[in-house]
Amino acid sequence: MALQIGDLVPDSLGLDQDGVEVRRSDYPGKRIILYFYPKDNTSGCTAQACSLRDGYAELREAGYEIIGVSRDSARSHKGFIEKHQLPFRLIADTDVQLNELFGTWIEKSMYGRRYMGTERTTFVIDEAGRIERILRGKEVNTKEHAQQILASK
Structure with a gap:
């Protein structure tokens, strides 16, 4: 059964673009935005990542950390991060x-x-x-995702 509102997220989440384990406990006292997206370098996924990048300072000031997840490889994630100057980690959930x-x-x-x-x-x-x-599917506003999260705080 899939995790739901109120459920405790496991501490170990997976490996990031550098092969380093991502743990929830790496972010004590922070709220985490864990966002799942279909594929690196596609239009909607790029818009969403760039919205979170552009709102990163404001999100961090509000107490959030961002972690992205897709089934792309660590190599693909590295290229995506470099191409769009993403300041947050991406988990390679291959x-x-x-x-x-x-x-x-x-x-x-x-x-x-x-x-x-x-x-x-x-x-x-x-x-x-x-x-x-x-936030699921069409509920996610890819172009304004950072503001969408901040507005609902």
Whole structure:
């Protein structure tokens, strides 16, 4: 069963673009924006990452840290970070275990073809490590995502 509002997020989340383990406990006293996105360097995912990059200072001032997750490789993440000057970590969930735990690995459909993929989803995690808010699919405003999160604080 996928994690829901009120659930405690596991401490170990996965490996980032540098192969370093990302742990919730790396961010004591911080709220975490854990956002799942389908693919590096696609239009919607780039808009979302750049919105979070542009709002990064304001989000950090409000007590947030940002961690992105997709099933892309660490190498792909490194290129995405460099190309768009992203100041936050990206988890390479190549085995989709984190996607499955959070319930973001779903059946999708495009042009009549069905396939499995990541549902764009943002989890806001409180200082104690519990999920306090979930934004799914069309609820996520990719171009204004940082402001969307700040407005709902």
